[in-house]
Amino acid sequence: MASRKEVTPAAIGVLAGYAELPLAPGREAVIIGTLEAWIKDANELSRKMSAEKYRDLIPATVFSHPIDPEEDR
Amino acid sequence: MGKAAGELLELSLAQAARLVKTREISPVDLVGVSLDRIRAVNGRLSAYISVFEDEARKVAKAAETMIMAGHDLGPLHGIPIALKDNLAVKGFRTTAGSKVLENWIPDHDATVTERLRRAGSIFLGKLNMHEFAWGGTSDNPHYGAVRNPWDTERFPAGSSGGSGVAVAARTCYGAIGTDTGGSIRLPSAINGVVGIRPTYGRVSNHGIIPLAWSMDTAGPMTRTVEDCAIMFNAIAGHDPKDVTTSRAITTDYTEPLQRGVKGLRIGVVPGYFFHHLQPPVRDAVKGGLKTLEGLGAEVVDVNIENIHGNISAQLTIEAAEPSTYHQRWLREQPDNYGADVRSLLEIGEMLLATHYLQAQRYRTLLRQEFLEAFKRVDVFICPTLPFTATKVGAMKVVIENGVEEDMLSAIMQFTGVPSLTGLPSLNVPCGFDHDGLPVGMQIIGPPFDEALLFRIGAAFQSATDFHTRAPTL
Numbered sequence: 001m002a003s004r005k006e007v008t009p010a011a012i013g014v015l016a017g018y019a020e021l022p023l024a025p026g027r028e029a030v031i032i033g034t035l036e037a038w039i040k041d042a043n044e045l046s047r048k049m050s051a052e053k054y055r056d057l058i059p060a061t062v063f064s065h066p067i068d069p070e071e072d073r
Numbered sequence: 074m075g076k077a078a079g080e081l082l083e084l085s086l087a088q089a090a091r092l093v094k095t096r097e098i099s100p101v102d103l104v105g106v107s108l109d110r111i112r113a114v115n116g117r118l119s120a121y122i123s124v125f126e127d128e129a130r131k132v133a134k135a136a137e138t139m140i141m142a143g144h145d146l147g148p149l150h151g152i153p154i155a156l157k158d159n160l161a162v163k164g165f166r167t168t169a170g171s172k173v174l175e176n177w178i179p180d181h182d183a184t185v186t187e188r189l190r191r192a193g194s195i196f197l198g199k200l201n202m203h204e205f206a207w208g209g210t211s212d213n214p215h216y217g218a219v220r221n222p223w224d225t226e227r228f229p230a231g232s233s234g235g236s237g238v239a240v241a242a243r244t245c246y247g248a249i250g251t252d253t254g255g256s257i258r259l260p261s262a263i264n265g266v267v268g269i270r271p272t273y274g275r276v277s278n279h280g281i282i283p284l285a286w287s288m289d290t291a292g293p294m295t296r297t298v299e300d301c302a303i304m305f306n307a308i309a310g311h312d313p314k315d316v317t318t319s320r321a322i323t324t325d326y327t328e329p330l331q332r333g334v335k336g337l338r339i340g341v342v343p344g345y346f347f348h349h350l351q352p353p354v355r356d357a358v359k360g361g362l363k364t365l366e367g368l369g370a371e372v373v374d375v376n377i378e379n380i381h382g383n384i385s386a387q388l389t390i391e392a393a394e395p396s397t398y399h400q401r402w403l404r405e406q407p408d409n410y411g412a413d414v415r416s417l418l419e420i421g422e423m424l425l426a427t428h429y430l431q432a433q434r435y436r437t438l439l440r441q442e443f444l445e446a447f448k449r450v451d452v453f454i455c456p457t458l459p460f461t462a463t464k465v466g467a468m469k470v471v472i473e474n475g476v477e478e479d480m481l482s483a484i485m486q487f488t489g490v491p492s493l494t495g496l497p498s499l500n501v502p503c504g505f506d507h508d509g510l511p512v513g514m515q516i517i518g519p520p521f522d523e524a525l526l527f528r529i530g531a532a533f534q535s536a537t538d539f540h541t542r543a544p545t546l
Contacts, residue, residue, distance in 0.1 A: 041388070
């Protein structure tokens, strides 16, 4: 796996651009520390959840169906 | 009035209800002393954003008239309570602790509001909170930093900080909070009160400003477990206005309070539940377990293999979902957000969809593991959070070895597990540290078995007096 790239102010600017989020001047410096820490941890969790043994797990956010479908009509 | 104001304020909700029912005290008296108390202490605590003085007195008079005419609505009839300011109350300003909604007056009640109103409660006002519930300090830049009544230089935790403080400071007989990542349990622990995060789907979120749809819940915060069960009776149950609510049957949650804990098995997760804690927190929660063992419960080690990683999953989901809800406002009025919430909302736009969905898959994994563990134990007990109240304004916290840690990650060390798994969880006061600051323990149960949590909490309070102590203001 390629080594992790550091989050930079320029990268934050690109991400904000993709989201069409206009960042006020200086905002990159305010959020960079927390964003970098959270992305690092989120990537670690993603690696864990990509393991073969978890392949059948589905996300918690899916529609569930009532035992009796008539109930929700 | 037969009782002095101080005596009335020290009554539990259940005690006050019994005296109202027998006409020994009037709702007018209860509202009067509560409003006086709010006036006396709110300047130092900033617990209330709005106080409904005229409305509360008017409703109290009507409640008194009904009681005198023999119409009793039940144990909440004539009882003054307060609501976190993210619950809609028809005709009254609901800000969610924000400048964005500073002038919003809902044209409807939240379902929780409506059910409490129908049960006869009297609303004293709306409680301060972390802005939009996105944070754990209740250091609100628009309505003042909420302060801890045990030491007003300390924080009250959050996001339902005003709710915890209002109850602890004896300004009301119960309050409603909301809990996404710990926002009922954390201020309950830090302020020395009882609070329950219900099973996800047990209590309606209709009419509550959302934080993270897939984890949001609402629940009562009170001085005693019995009081909490009484309020829970009024609000639990399916709501056709909220598609996330369950049709699972409700029960009378006060019924099992006297059953004790003999024969119950309490799980603890070695290497996680008592790892990385301030020593007084560890001692108080271990003392709590000893008390329950003395009452006949058995403590059992249970390994939860995948418990590590829960904080990242929680932060990822809590980042992405609020940023979705706030997407338009963040672009139209970014300067109307406080500094910390603005940053968190911006960060939430920069995590990847795959991060979010892997976090949601992790929830499935963790929930499966806990559901399997409930075949071997009845509940789990752990600290509610690893430290006692820090100074107001602190963004870092020291837990051990002098190392400073980020407040938001540290505060969710134990509350994230029920939030991610959807399991119910009850905070019960279980001690104090060397500075006299409260410590809470968290009882985590199987889905929809809030009655079991109340039963264990009530047994614990029958053997301890932590819940009877009051802060001096």
